[in-house]
Every structure is written in C-alpha cells, then in structure tokens.
Amino acid sequence: MGIQRIESVTYAIDELDTCVRFFDDFGLLPLERTDEHAVFETRTGQTLRLDTEPGPPLPPPVEPGPTLRQVVWGVDTPPELERLVAAAGRDRTVREDAAGVFHTVDETGFGTGLTLAAPRPADVTPRPANTLGDVNRWNTGLTPITRVRPLRMCHVALNIPKAGRGEAVAFYVERLGFRPTDIVEPMGVFLQAPGDDDQHTMLLCHRPDKAGVNHVAYEVPGFDDVVEGGNHMIDQGWREARRLGRHTVGSNVFRFLHAPCGGRVEYAADMDRVDDSYETRVHESTPPHHIWALRTNRDQQDAPAS
Numbered sequence: 001m002g003i004q005r006i007e008s009v010t011y012a013i014d015e016l017d018t019c020v021r022f023f024d025d026f027g028l029l030p031l032e033r034t035d036e037h038a039v040f041e042t043r044t045g046q047t048l049r050l051d052t053e054p055g056p057p058l059p060p061p062v063e064p065g066p067t068l069r070q071v072v073w074g075v076d077t078p079p080e081l082e083r084l085v086a087a088a089g090r091d092r093t094v095r096e097d098a099a100g101v102f103h104t105v106d107e108t109g110f111g112t113g114l115t116l117a118a119p120r121p122a123d124v125t126p127r128p129a130n131t132l133g134d135v136n137r138w139n140t141g142l143t144p145i146t147r148v149r150p151l152r153m154c155h156v157a158l159n160i161p162k163a164g165r166g167e168a169v170a171f172y173v174e175r176l177g178f179r180p181t182d183i184v185e186p187m188g189v190f191l192q193a194p195g196d197d198d199q200h201t202m203l204l205c206h207r208p209d210k211a212g213v214n215h216v217a218y219e220v221p222g223f224d225d226v227v228e229g230g231n232h233m234i235d236q237g238w239r240e241a242r243r244l245g246r247h248t249v250g251s252n253v254f255r256f257l258h259a260p261c262g263g264r265v266e267y268a269a270d271m272d273r274v275d276d277s278y279e280t281r282v283h284e285s286t287p288p289h290h291i292w293a294l295r296t297n298r299d300q301q302d303a304p305a306s
Contacts, residue, residue, distance in 0.1 A: 002084065002177040004117045004195035006153040007074035008047040009216055011261040012054040013066045018260045019050045025236045026218075026257075026265065027148045027229060042218065044152040045120035046074075050261060057095050057103035059111050067262035068213035071110065071156055072101055073176070074117025076195055084114050087175040107168040108160045108211050117195075122151050126222050148229035150218035154268055157203035157214035160188075165206040178202065181274060182249050184283045190249060192274070199250040199272040213263035215256065219271070223253050226267045230255035245293030254290075 013019050020038050024030065028040035028048060037051040051058075051069075058069045075081040085094055085102045094104045101115040128136035160168045169189050172178040178191040181200055188205035192198065205214055220226060227244060234240060241256035241264045252271040256264045 001076050002080050002194040003073045003114075003201075004076050004193065005074045005119065006046055006071060006156060006201070006216075007115055007117060008049060008070075008072040008113070009068060009153065009156065010049040010051060010054070010058065010070040010072075010111070011066060012058070012061060012069045013050050013052055013261050015066075015260060016050060016052050019066075021236075022238060022260050023048060023050075025233055025238065027150055029149070042150050042152045043120075043122040045118055046153050048153075057097060057111075059105045059109055062109045062211035063213075063262075065262060066260065068156075068158075068216070069111050070103070070113055072113030072115055073193070074119070075114055076117055078116065081114060081116055084176060088112070088114065090175070107164060107171045108158065110158060110211075124151060124221055127224060142224075145225055145228045148220055148225045148232065148267070150220055150267070152219050153216055154198055154219040154271065155201050155203065155217045157205055157217075159205050159208045159210060159212045159214050161211060162206045162209045165204070168206075169204055172202065172204070180280050181278060182281045182283065184249070184286050187286045197273045197275065199274050199278075215264040215266050217252075217254075217266040217268040220267050220269050222269050226253050226255050226269050229267045230257065233257050243294045245290040248287045248289065248291055251291070 016038060020033065023040050028042060031041050031047065032039040036053050037049065040048045054069055061067050061069060075084060088094055088104050092104055094102050096102050101113045103111065103113050106112045127142065130137050172191055173180065177194045180189050181192045182190040187207045188203055190200035191202040191204065193201040203214070220229060230240060230244065239258045241258050242254065244255050246253050250271050252268045255267045259265045
C-alpha cells in the first residue's frame with residue numbers, strides 16, 4: 001500500500017530547555033535527553049526530535065530561526081519502501097542511515113525521510129456521552145482529564161512558495177503516492193497518505209508564498225482533551241494561536257499553540273475519515289477556515305441601554 005503515517009519529525013532549535021518544557025507540558029512522552037538534543041514520543045510510537053546542533057543528513061533550513069527540518073514517513077512493507085525510495089531518488093540523492101531511514105529532500109527543500117512504519121497500539125476509550133435517546137453514562141459523573149496525552153501525529157502542514165507549487169504537490173502525489181482530497185486553489189492542497197483514512201495527512205499551503213513550517217497536528221481522544229489540553233498549556237504560560245473551533249475542511253475540533261521550535265502545534269479530535277469513494281473536491285475560492293469558533297462577550301462591559 002505504501003506510506004501509512006508520519007513516523008517522526010525533527011526540529012532544529014535554539015533553546016533546548018524551553019522546547020523540552022513545552023512538549024512535556026503538551027503531553028508527549030520523554031524518551032531521551034542530552035545537552036544537545038531531546039526525543040519525545042506519542043502514545044503510538046511516533047517520535048519528535050529536537051536538535052540544537054543538526055547536521056547531515058538534514059538539509060539546510062528553509063527559513064531562519066527554529067524550524068521543522070525533516071518529516072519521516074512510515075511505510076508498511078520492505079518492498080513498498082524500496083519502491084518509494086527508488087521513486088524519490090530518480091533525480092536527487094537519497095542516503096540511508098544506520099537506523100534504516102532513507103533521507104532526501106522535497107521540491108521546497110524540506111527534509112523528507114522514508115522508513116518502515118512501527119506503529120504501537122494505544123488503548124483509546126472515548127468519554128461516554130449522553131443525549132436524548134442515546135445514553136451512555138449512568139450513575140456517574142465525569143472527572144478532569146488532568147493531563148492530556150496525544151495519541152499520534154495526524155497531519156503536518158507546510159508552507160511553500162507559490163512559484164513551483166505544482167511541482168511541490170506532484171512530488172508527493174506522483175512519487176510518494178499521496179492523493180489530493182481537497183484542492184483549495186487560492187490556498188493549498190490537502191493530501192491523504194495511501195494507508196491513512198484521515199481526510200488529510202498533509203497540507204501544502206502556498207497562501208503565505210514562502211517556505212516554512214505551518215503546524216503539526218496531534219490527535220487526542222476527544223473534544224474534552226482539546227479543551228483541557230489547551231487550558232493546561234495556557235496555565236503553564238504558553239500562548240494560544242487560535243481560538244477553539246472546528247475546521248471546515250476535515251471537520252476536526254482544533255486548538256493551536258505557538259511552539260518555541262517553530263510554527264504551531266495543534267490538538268485535534270474528530271477528523272473526518274474518508275475512503276477511496278471520496279472524490280477530490282476542487283474549491284475555486286477558499287472555504288471558511290472553521291465551521292465555528294469560540295466567541296464570548298463575557299469580559300466586555302455591558303453596553304449602555306439605547
């Protein structure tokens with residue numbers, strides 16, 4: 001089948017202690033820490049790598065400052081991995097490291113890796129919900145989640161220049177097997193990996209007309225996790241990037257935070273799932289960013305009576 005999921009992401013950073021504190025607060029699980037780098041993982045075994053002294057095989061950064069340097073994609077079988085490595089390397093160098101990761105670059109200059117996927121099962125028990133005619137919780141109340149633990153990295157969004165955007169998309173579609181699910185002509189292309197059923201696994205966004213990391217999204221079990229996770233991050237002093245809401249494309253509930261490693265991170269839940277019967281939608285104009293977003297006038301002074 002091919003690519004199943006994001007296997008790892010690597011950031012080049014300046015302040016290791018700050019980034020470690022951020023992702024610890026965010027709920028990722030620490031794996032390794034030295035004076036120069038740190039590694040975290042999701043509950044399904046994907047890794048996030050933070051490096052203050054990145055070198056080969058990572059390519060040069062596509063933007064100044066702390067930023068995402070590489071996304072490694074997990075492939076289901078050795079024959080598929082061999083096929084994709086050959087496809088990616090038709091006109092560029094691909095290097096294999098000692099861990100069995102094949103490193104190259106995409107059309108924009110982002111590091112792009114391929115390796116065998118190593119998914120780890122995660123026990124997920126969504127909170128039972130009640131509504132008229134569908135009662136799932138009797139004689140007990142809910143308690144705070146306390147600490148949100150992301151299940152997985154579900155998608156990555158990369159900013160790309162407008163010039164060459166067709167070639168940038170073609171690299172992932174024609175060589176790596178992604179398919180466009182939604183093409184938003186003024187903004188970007190949402191792409192689904194062949195082994196994923198999320199509405200999108202990747203977004204290539206040309207609206208900013210420059211290369212850089214946009215965000216990495218992390219799936220959590222449900223709506224309450226999105227809310228409580230964001231609240232915890234704010235309590236720890238981190239800055240929210242968008243109000244709580246629900247996206248139009250993908251329909252997932254979201255909460256974004258500015259990340260000291262570059263770009264933003266997103267708590268996400270309840271993404272649309274689509275199969276091969278879902279036909280690519282082409283939008284000549286950009287749909288609304290969200291179906292709804294939290295609004296309040298709670299802190300406004302009452303307007304004088306007219």
